[in-house]
Amino acid sequence: MKKMKAGLVLPDHKYGSLSSTKIQNLSSPRFIKFPLRQHFDLVLNPLVQEGDFVLIGTKIAAHEDLNSVPLHSSTSGRVSKITLDFILIEADEADKFEPSIRIPAELPTEPKQFIELIRQAGIVDLGGSGFPTHLRLMEAQRKEIHTLIINGCESEPFLTSNHVLMLNHPVEILKGTELLRMITGAERAIIVTERNKTEVIEILNTKNYNLKLNAIETALLPVRFPQGSERALAASTLGRELKRSETALDARVLVEDVATAFAVYEAIYLNKPLYERVVTIAGPCVIEPKNVWARIGTRANDLFRSAKGFLREPSRVLFGGPMMGEAISDLERPVTKEVQALLALSPDLIPNGQEEACTKCAKCVDVCPESLIPETLMKAVKKGNAALALEYDINSCTECGLCSYVCPSNIPLVQLIQSGKTKTKSHPFQPAYAVFPQSQS
Ligand code: SF4
Ligand code: SF4
Numbered sequence: 001m002k003k004m005k006a007g008l009v010l011p012d013h014k015y016g017s018l019s020s021t022k023i024q025n026l027s028s029p030r031f032i033k034f035p036l037r038q039h040f041d042l043v044l045n046p047l048v049q050e051g052d053f054v055l056i057g058t059k060i061a062a063h064e065d066l067n068s069v070p071l072h073s074s075t076s077g078r079v080s081k082i083t084l085d086f087i088l089i090e091a092d093e094a095d096k097f098e099p100s101i102r103i104p105a106e107l108p109t110e111p112k113q114f115i116e117l118i119r120q121a122g123i124v125d126l127g128g129s130g131f132p133t134h135l136r137l138m139e140a141q142r143k144e145i146h147t148l149i150i151n152g153c154e155s156e157p158f159l160t161s162n163h164v165l166m167l168n169h170p171v172e173i174l175k176g177t178e179l180l181r182m183i184t185g186a187e188r189a190i191i192v193t194e195r196n197k198t199e200v201i202e203i204l205n206t207k208n209y210n211l212k213l214n215a216i217e218t219a220l221l222p223v224r225f226p227q228g229s230e231r232a233l234a235a236s237t238l239g240r241e242l243k244r245s246e247t248a249l250d251a252r253v254l255v256e257d258v259a260t261a262f263a264v265y266e267a268i269y270l271n272k273p274l275y276e277r278v279v280t281i282a283g284p285c286v287i288e289p290k291n292v293w294a295r296i297g298t299r300a301n302d303l304f305r306s307a308k309g310f311l312r313e314p315s316r317v318l319f320g321g322p323m324m325g326e327a328i329s330d331l332e333r334p335v336t337k338e339v340q341a342l343l344a345l346s347p348d349l350i351p352n353g354q355e356e357a358c359t360k361c362a363k364c365v366d367v368c369p370e371s372l373i374p375e376t377l378m379k380a381v382k383k384g385n386a387a388l389a390l391e392y393d394i395n396s397c398t399e400c401g402l403c404s405y406v407c408p409s410n411i412p413l414v415q416l417i418q419s420g421k422t423k424t425k426s427h428p429f430q431p432a433y434a435v436f437p438q439s440q441s
Helices: 111-120 133-142 161-168 170-184 195-211 230-238 258-269 300-306 363-367 374-382 386-391 402-406 413-426
Strands: 023-025 031-035 059-062 077-082 086-091 147-151 188-194 216-221 253-257 276-282 290-295 316-319 326-328 341-345
Touching (some): 059 086, 111 133, 111 258, 133 258, 147 230, 161 258, 161 276, 170 195, 170 216, 170 258, 188 230, 230 253, 253 258, 363 402, 386 413
Parallel strands (some): 147 253
């Protein structure tokens, strides 16, 4: 595979949560909170009422729009509150499962039946975008993709959830990959990861020697951020750069996250909806960094408690990695399906320099994996010049954060570009590829 253009080698900080490669099971917290707002700003309709009893896997909210996916309870207990924004469930500590979660008598035969099962299981892109997986699969079929890439790169510092998932569940990931390949009609599938995870590739190859899923290959890529971006992976596989307006799907390549492949395996082979995922709890302020099976809807506070709390007060708490994650101020916020990590960062990891004037050093240009000119985009946004921002292709920015990271003048380039992207949404010259989100990790 071809090496990615630009990018940067970042300090990895992964040792803390890798001190054990086990994924810890957690007992249910007393309260679990399920936000009802989804992609496309769809608000799910509750299917339960206050006072109802639910089981693990009970469908608790859905929407008639086929772009949506339903939401399932991650605990057994009583529905204690329903508002316009969320459903709150009080756990009963019994941890009883829906009887439908079991090995099905037979598997479907048609790709469209698999896609409907994946939708009904509530599966979204677990690589960070949260985009419904069934829509990506239907688009991949329409584009007649030839290659499926399963992304196990995890190039964000601190994040190890996919690393331990691959170590602990290689067979499930291989089988989930084969399902996705078969559903999309891809001729080949490649599970990729970075060179700091060579043991993962050895395990996958050993397991596949017995499984004999011959259309699945594995590949190692250099350790470099953002190695796992969809366009970078497609370019590495194809051996050519993608054109500016070309998405991975346009190039007939579908990129899915390893956690998504695992969830697809569970949905099809175990009839298990997506109600939990592996989350890395880490950062210098966490006493016992680790990876856990986090029930969707668990509050950040409860997850930190499972890691023995804080060594010192964090300066910033993030859902996701330090480059592309979201800073959260409310530790009552629950984990949703796309959250890969919960980080508590110390002051030394937070940029705090005073913003200065641009020196035209071009460092931001050198690192940009999308070959953009962040400095020009920043100036266009500051001047409110939407036409210029679009001319310089603001929507090709994947918000990887590298330009901000290297800027010696402490200019918050990525934040400015993010706000510019929002402002240019109403501009008449909006390119079509801006509406299909890319996998991030
Ligand atoms: S945030 Fe956007 S502009 Fe900045 S380096 Fe990443 S892709 Fe390029
Ligand atoms: S890195 Fe910062 S100072 Fe250098 S050109 Fe880019 S915006 Fe200007």
